Amino acid sequence: MTDPAKRGSARGVDAVLHTSVATLFSNLVTRPTGRAVRVAIERQIREARGASLSILDFSKVGVIDYSCADEVIAKLLLTYGSPSRPAQAYFMAKGVSEAHRGPIEAVLNHHRILLVALEHERTALWGPAPVRLRRAWDDLDRLGQALVDEFAFNRGLQRSTAVAWLRRLVRLRVAVADTEERFLSLPAILDSDLAGRGGGRSLGSAGTD
Amino acid sequence: MTEVLVVPETLNHDGFEALVSEWSAAQKSKLLIDARRVGWVSPYGVLGLLALGTASRKLSGERPWLELPDSREVASYLTRIRFFELAQDIYEMGAKVRKPRQRVSEALLEITPIRSHQDVHAVVDSVRERAALILGKRLGYPPPGVLHFSVILSEVCQNIVEHAGAEGWVAAQAYKWSPKIGREVVVIAVMDVGMGFRGSLAREHAQRYGDRWSDVTALEAAFFSGVSRYRDPGRGQGLKGIRKQVTRWNGIVTIRSGTAQIAVVPDWDDTEQVISRLPDFPGAQIQIVLPKYSPPTGEPRER
Structure with a gap:
């Protein structure tokens, strides 16, 4: 991208990358365009040299079609969600309008993947999440960050079940394990993205599958 | 030998289908596409004319001849929608190519x-x-x-x-x-x-x-x-x-x-x-x- 992403650091990751996806093109249509945008984002992730959360800002995007949504969003989520991912990277979308949502939801459903989105200052989980998984994500999102015992108490779960749910959210890349015991929702990372946090922290082993 | 295909008066989806039917039965030698009686065209019909001419040229190696619509209204619409600009590379046409006066039509x-x-x-x-x-x-x-x-x-x-x-x-x-x-x-x-x-x-x-x-x-x-x-x-x-x-x-x-x-x-x-x-x-x-x-x-x- 021509203008470098703003970079911050936060709890749970080494870097928060604020990326305007409309820097190269205002209308995100066609696969080659999507590839160009994705390659630029991947370069930023590489350059971050550690675990990162990329905030994909769609607020200046006019149109996004199915092909471009697939090339940018689906391929990023699939690549960095796979066990052979090139780096620890998480993604959140912001500035997504109602018109963008159709093609984005279509590719999420097609690949059965999830994306955390910021809509009108509220967070939402997009994609085909079963009801119980969505509830688990909602609870963690409400707490922001939670120790396993806190999450278990809140949901009325056995500790082992709470750990299983939290690890599942991490595996689906919609939450981060800060340590073996502490888990964060992606928006909570963004909230902690403040100067003076001392460079953030690396992901704990529980977050690396 | 030149074969003549007559374009239906209404060149829409159905009109294009009728034209394809004629085209399919033709021998694919030199074709004359007679559009003189066309009184109404839809975007599908207009593109159909370009497609038919291109397909004919591919098969026979020769540009088919296009007789333009007599209707001034239709000819004017074809001009505005840029048909003639594109058709000149596909068809032989008797008339000079008319370019739209303004770049943007309705x-x-x-x-x-x-x-x-x-x-x-x-x-x-x-x-x-x-x-x-x-x-x-x-x-x-x-x-x-x-x-x-x-x-x-x-x-x-x-x-x-x-x-x-x-x-x-x-x-x-x-x-x-x-x-x-x-x-x-x-x-x-x-x-x-x-x-x-x-x-x-x-x-x-x-x-x-x-x-x-x-x-x-x-x-x-x-x-x-x-x-x-x-x-x-x-x-x-x-x-x-x-x-x-x-x-x-x-x-x-x-x-x-x-x-x-x-x-x-x-x-x-x-x-x-x-x-x-x-x-x-x-x-x-x-x-x-x-x-x-x-x-x-x-x-x-x-x-």
Whole structure:
């Protein structure tokens, strides 16, 4: 991208990358365009040299079609969600309008993947999440960050079940394990993205599958 | 020997089909396309003339002759929608090529050749304002609908670049669809004379279908199941997305390829959903008809 992403650091990751996806093109249509945008984002992730959360800002995007949504969003989520991912990277979308949502939801459903989105200052989980998984994500999102015992108490779960749910959210890349015991929702990372946090922290082993 | 094909007076979807029928029965020697009696053309019909001329030239190696419509109104419309600019490379025509006086006509999108992804970008970039005016103001579509329209345009145009292996064209226009619903609609027409759906999908999918492999099965696989020629599992979502969106808007999509046509048809139209054994014609011909906006069930109706 021509203008470098703003970079911050936060709890749970080494870097928060604020990326305007409309820097190269205002209308995100066609696969080659999507590839160009994705390659630029991947370069930023590489350059971050550690675990990162990329905030994909769609607020200046006019149109996004199915092909471009697939090339940018689906391929990023699939690549960095796979066990052979090139780096620890998480993604959140912001500035997504109602018109963008159709093609984005279509590719999420097609690949059965999830994306955390910021809509009108509220967070939402997009994609085909079963009801119980969505509830688990909602609870963690409400707490922001939670120790396993806190999450278990809140949901009325056995500790082992709470750990299983939290690890599942991490595996689906919609939450981060800060340590073996502490888990964060992606928006909570963004909230902690403040100067003076001392460079953030690396992901704990529980977050690396 | 020169064979004469007479273009129907109404050159719309049905008119193009009648013309293809004549073309299919012709010997593919030197052709004269007689359009003198044409009194009305739709975007699909206009692109059909370009497609027919291109297909004829490919087969015989000779440019067919085109007798232009006598109707001043039709000739003027063809000028405005840029037909003559593009037809001069396809047809021999008696008259000088008439260029539109102004660059922008009242059409939603004048005939635009699609050869590359850059052309798709250009179409999406250029159509937005006029789409807002025509779809938004005249047909009542909400602002997100105007953007969805651009997505549809983008995906149908990409279908040419990614699957046809040949140049194609797109055009869009708002007009009164009087024979069917008597109200204003927007029509998008997209055509190419490339390898068609069956040709595009054959290498990856024909074997699986065995004896059932045909133009119909290829069209159904692409349109309903999102099957693509590419192994990338993310491919094939565009046409599926178009089908869903147009259905939500109570519109029509017809896709003709080879000897078959499939369609998504709302209750206000009587187009058959699947037609096979049509006269063979190369490439793919797509028409999308969008009626005046009416909120899908569950969505609040504007007063």
